Amino acid sequence: MPSYAMIVIFFVKGIGAPAMRDYCRLKSTFWTGHTGKQIRGNGTHCQLLALYLISSPGSNMNGLYYLPLSTISHDTGLSKSSVTKEIKFLDEIGFSKYDDENEVVWVIEMARYQTNDGFKVSDNQCKGVLHQLKSYANCKFYKEFMAKYAEPFNLNRDLSSSTQKSHSNGSAIPSECHSRALGMPSEARSSFHEQLSK
Secondary structure (H helix, E strand, O other): OOOOOEEEEEOOOOOOOOOOOOEEEEEOHHHHOHHHHHHHHOOHHHHHHHHHHHHOOOOOOOOEEEOOHHHHHHHHOOOHHHHHHHHHHHHHOOOEEEEOOOOEEEEOOHHHHOOOOOOOOOHHHHHHHHHHHHHHOOOOOHHHHHHHHOOOOOOOOOOHHHOOEEOOOOOEEOHHHHHHHHOOOHHHHHHHHHHHOO
């Protein structure tokens, strides 16, 4: 099978369901490549989690998005302890990184694989990347993302100064995380903001 072959995963939206991705791409080397073999070697729970991070309904083509561990556990059926364990392993092998404080995940190579031509990104795709990325300009992995993708994706402007949302104590909240929090129950929303303000 050619290395560039991809599986396209489509999402079906339920009535009244929140906005989500319509589809994502999964390279066939997910199952046969070096990283894929490392993931498989750590067990089916790890493989399931890695696949979920790529295809999660709340994900985007940047691979940098808000994803509470409780959501992963709910959607996959994995226990929270199992999710925490596998998230740590995926970090160790360089597949993804997770920001526990802000509940944001970054699937490191996802932006490259979700575009039509790898690093040859069309103008519309560049705009799409920028549109999604500006919501995370104050997130932990923003600078790393920019260091990796700014040149190939033509992301030649710093978004952090124009997208801050100030909290009452002056701390900045990523606007995407903020908007997600608004959909939470009031108790969870209060806890979320308390964590961000620490």
